[in-house]
Amino acid sequence: MKEIQPLDPLEEPVTAELKGCVLAEDVHAPYNIPRTFTTNVDGYAVRSSDPPGTYKVLTSRTHALSDSLPDGHIFRINTGAPLPAGTDAVLMVEDTQLRSTYPDSNGEENEVEALAQVSPGENVRRPGSDVKEGDLVLEKGQILHSSGGEIGTLAFVGRTRTLVHPKPVVAILSTGNELLDLQKPITVEGDGWGGIWDTNRPSLQAALEGFGYQVLDLGIVSDR
Incomplete structure (x- = not known):
């Protein structure tokens, strides 16, 4: 206890090799996670006011996220992706039925029938609902366990490198x-x-x- 001191911190890449090391700095979230309104299911971004019925399908290739969704359309979206402007809910794939596809498109949806109407905010995660910008996510002195949780947290907030005391x-x-x-x-x-x-x-x-x-x-x- 008198002779041995913690090893000097090193900046290391965030990989599985950090297991067993001790964190040598506090880690804060650099931005809100998620950054925008995002979906937590695969499905279609919609206006919650839209009733059941048949709609044209737009995708990220055919519609810019910053543009409001036009009437009579829904937007195909995958888990974790941001919602386009003008939408406030996500209809699950299970609550839809394919009505038509584009010719020679390997099944690309053209029209989909919405079988249900969703409430505002349904299947949607709000900005900062996981962590907010500046939140402390890991404290200095935390062991980065081999179970992986702490290393996953570093990856979750986008840290590519971090300061650790190396294993002796x-x-x-x-x-x-x-x-x-x-x-x-x-x-x-x-x-x-x-x-x-x-x-x-x-x-x-x-x-x-x-x-x-x-x-x-x-x-x-x-x-x-």
């Missing part, structure tokens, strides 16, 4: 003339007994490697 390399050794290495036993001379097996070293190595540390085995040191 741990050297282990056993001491005592009476000890025998399981794999390279050398019989103790002179006392009429063979010695005892060194159990600490392999046990400690297994435990440390289980925690994700690199271990340097220094073997058995005599009593000199």
Whole structure:
């Protein structure tokens, strides 16, 4: 406790290799997540005031998100994508029926029948509903566990690199003339007994490697 200090922080890329490291900085969300109104299902962005009926289908290739959705149309949208202007709800695919496709388009929808009317905000996530800009998402000193949650959080807020205390390399050794290495036993001379097996070293190595540390085995040191 007196001699060993935390290793100096290093800026490292956010990958699975960070598991077992200790975060050396507070991490804040750089922007709202999601940034805009987005869908949490696959379906069609609609105006909640639109009744059931048959509608023309627009997509991101045929309609700009910044333009208001024209009357008589719905907008095909995938989970996590932003809603186009003028829409306030998302109709699930399961609540629609395909009515026509474009010729020679491999099934591209032309018209879809909406079988239900949705409420305002249905299947929609609001800007900042996960985290708001400036929110503290991970604290300095947090272990980045091998279960992956903390590394996933770094990725979630768009961090490509972060400051961490690297994992130390741990050297282990056993001491005592009476000890025998399981794999390279050398019989103790002179006392009429063979010695005892060194159990600490392999046990400690297994435990440390289980925690994700690199271990340097220094073997058995005599009593000199």
